Amino acid sequence: MGLLRYGVRRILQAVMTLLAVMVFTFFLGHLTGSPAALMLPATATPSQIQHFQANLGLDRPLPVQLWRYLVNAVHLNFGNSTANGLPAMDVALQRLPATLELAGVAFAISVVTAVSLALVIEITRFSWLRSMILVGALVREGIALFVVGLLSILVFGVELRWFPVVGENGWKSFVLPSFTLASASLAFYLRLFRSSFADERRQGYARTAAAKGESERRIVIREMLPNVLLPVVTMMAINFGYMLVGSVVVETVFSWPGVAGLVVSSVEQRDFPVTQAIVVILAAIFIAVNAAADILYVKLDPRIRIEVA
């Protein structure tokens, strides 16, 4: 019963969040001006511009436009793109798979790399190796994402010609953008692992296992890792959402055919229907991922369920 109430509350929260995002996006978009001057040729007269605005429904009061937008959005109708007349949701959904693929691959790489390196840091007896990994991750974190992307293009694309640098064409085209995106959260994950492992090392079970003479590797992997993963998994799930939204830079640098490029071009062109459709999709994914992280946490940690009940 407690879990059901929790679920209903989460769904209501999600709907409210989505509504707030839609209203916010609507007003932000419309504050930036009308697309008419951009769309019409430089020779258009003021009356032609006014007539065109009326055709797009942009001459009506903002609350009226907002109400129409929300009513249509309930039916998943975000209107047609003002730039090309195609249904806005179709335009946005066409570009979503490429973004999900890139974020998915980058997420997998970041998780595998972070877990592997975190284990190496905990288990290794060589302090220089530990320092090298941590310093390397920090240095990476200190370099802007687009600089890492451009450097990787110069080295592995232009100089060595190992990987394509533009667009999505087979698995090789995933290498540079996904590693660039994945490397962004490495230092964050390693810090999280370090503090979680430090907490766990102070727990009685870890000290008992060490007193029993269990090997360091066994203590770290078998005893401590499941507990360490608990907060890390939640953060990773949330981070997947950030990866989706934060891939704008990477998609731009690598000309990746995802939604990020579409967001930028639709904002530049004041294509409100497409901008709104993309923001709603990304917000929905972000909310869903957060909800999934909560549910995962409940599954992993029975204490959470008791608190909810």
Add this chain to the structure above:
Amino acid sequence: MQGSRLRTNAKTLVTCSLGLLILSACSSSNHGAANGNSPSGASANGSTAARTGQAITVALLNPIPTLDPIADLATGTDVEENLFQTLTHNVDGKQEPWLAKSWNTTDGKVWTYHLDPHAKFQNGTPVTAADVVYTMDLTLKPSNPKAPELSGVAKVTAVNKETVQFRLKSSDAAFPTTLAVVFIVPKAYYQKVGSHRFGQAPIGSGQYKFVKMLPGGGVELAPSSTYDGPPAEFSRVDFVPVPDPQSRVSGLQSGQLDIIDDIPFNDVSNLRSNSAIHVETMPSSSSEFLAMDPNSGPTSDPKVRAAIDMAIDRSAIVSKLLFGLGKPLGSPVPETVAGYDPNLKPTPYDPSKAKALVKGSSYNGQQIDFTYPTSNLDGGDDLARAVVGYLSAIGLNVKPVPLEWNTFLGDWAAKKMTGIYLMEYRNGGDAQVIITSLYSRGSRALFNDPKTFSLAQQEQAQTDAAKRQALLNQLWEYTLGQQHYYSALVVPDVTYGVSAKASAWKGTSDDRINLTTF
């Protein structure tokens, strides 16, 4: 040579190794791999033999959501130029026959076009006057954002199968240039499938035909067997969107792209040092200029406007900010646009005289707004800052007002600008475009000058080329030389980067990628 290359690679690798540690982990399995985008050969759908048989990849500035040229707002023009035909095609301000073999007018008000009887669409149906009328009717619908371009057209009729007549609301000598931007679509197919489906599977009459859409807004084309003209140069053309200019340069350097345009000016010399790449630059059809508000504030004094005109060192702007890729400009339109006056030289840089003019004017230190767009301006913010510097140096108190492009356009259209504004204007093939925008009655001109409006009206109606040019010269001399409503600054170059594989292709001053062999 090989050793040098290896040393260069090693040096670069050492420099970047820390930040790219993770990236190198997967490098071993990719030795010698070709780029993933290189087509292996002619498309299975390609039908005719191409001249070189080369398959090439061309960078687009934006993804293409639709290839319906009637609904598309210029994002797909580079592809449409190769898929479709216009009645005439523009070569540096002159109209050459294309779908139309000839055209004529008696009074500039009624224009008659005679179509090529052998022209066919890619589905084998002939191009007829009915297709032209249908295309024009769709374009002229008030809901179509392109309609204002043809707002001078009163009626389009098919005289017979191969003759189309355009009746205009008033005489327009430059009408063929205006018409040269409209791609003709096949009426029967368009009616059958509608705009949406047409945009995803278009049929035109151009030298290349549509094969398929590529992921993320790209397009694959192949030579068309129905084109009434020389064979296509390339066996397959993939257009892929690469909006970021730096990525376009990297794509060309890495061998993944064969033709790119809009190269950042500071990258041109670097690309020129690469023997595998040919960089082509030529004067564009754009002009960068200042407009001054003669109605209010300090710029209402003609002496201040004249001082502003001579305070700017155009040669320095070209050499320092455009990296030598441009020319100082004295005429509102550059030499690639019909209506250019070669006798109008750029205003000489004379800060002393400008200072003296300011001193002798009514100016007493009031602030002058200087509005400029933060994008769509070759030279960018640096150009705006340079102009502010030049104007401050002659004693003017100039306040920079940077505006995002859409906001700038909105204010420009509503004539909200005061003081001075800086703009880069894309002229098209004929001076008529800028005259309609900035010199005619009801236009976006900040001045209200009956003499200017009268000259603009006279030149538009004048069908005799020499007489029209004389009127244009008068208009330029009066508005720039005498009244200083505008101050022409520079014409930036267009830039193209071409790989050895596509070296047969030549760029054009209109900044388009037209692969058609004429």
